[in-house]
Amino acid sequence: MTTLEQVEKLRTMANISYDEAKIALDATNGDLLEAIIYLEKQGKVSSPSGSGYYSSEKAADADSVAYRKNCGDNHNNCNGRETFSSLLKRFGRFCMKMIRKGNANSFEVLKGEESKASTPVTAFVLLLIFAPWITIPLVIIGLFFGFRYRFTGPDCSGNAVNDAMNSAADAAVNLKKSME
Known part of the structure; x- marks a missing residue:
């Protein structure tokens, strides 16, 4: 055969x-x-x-x-x-796809229910990569001053990251109350 x-x-x-x-x-x-x-x-x-x-x-x-x-x-x-070269092209397409998604979604800073600041996720990620010694402490300090954070946009509905950030904000509030 x-x-x-x-x-x-x-x-x-x-x-x-x-x-x-x-x-x-x-x-x-x-x-x-x-x-x-x-x-x-x-x-x-x-x-x-x-x-x-x-x-x-x-x-x-x-x-x-x-x-x-x-x-x-x-x-x-x-x-x-x-x-x-084909690997580089695939990597470039992947990066462009991530940048487009990052620009379509945003990172918001909330005080109560009011949005105080909003930036594209791409900009927030770049800050985390190139200036983590500034970005991370500011986010943590913001939690103790009553700020909350969330990701919004077409790719962020039902996001587990938002649930985790809400839990972190609740933990910061509880820690602040226990210190008073």
Whole structure:
């Protein structure tokens, strides 16, 4: 029984259609060499020139053709491996997606039910990354002065982070009351 892998290999080697490769393999019980000889006898494949061996130049060309056929001309994903440039492109698309989401959602500072400040999540994350020694203490001190924080936007409905921030604000209020 011929497999799809055998048919594809014969198609690549002999530059023939799927049906021709399948018929040749079925006629030779799945033997690739016999299938090539079978195709040569039918005139669908030309025999190698010279002493019967392929030159390294022709083999290199065949490998190049097979590589382009298997990998595509952009070579993004060949045999399960990605090129560095395709990885960079994927990482760039991921970063742009996160920035768009961060700009669509916002971090709000509340006093009671009134919003005192609002900033895009992207800006808040950048502050956390580049100035954590300022940002984190300000957020913690704000909790003790009765400020609450929340994330709002299309991607923040039913957010567990908001529940955790409410719990932190409640804990800060309870700690403040126990110190009085």
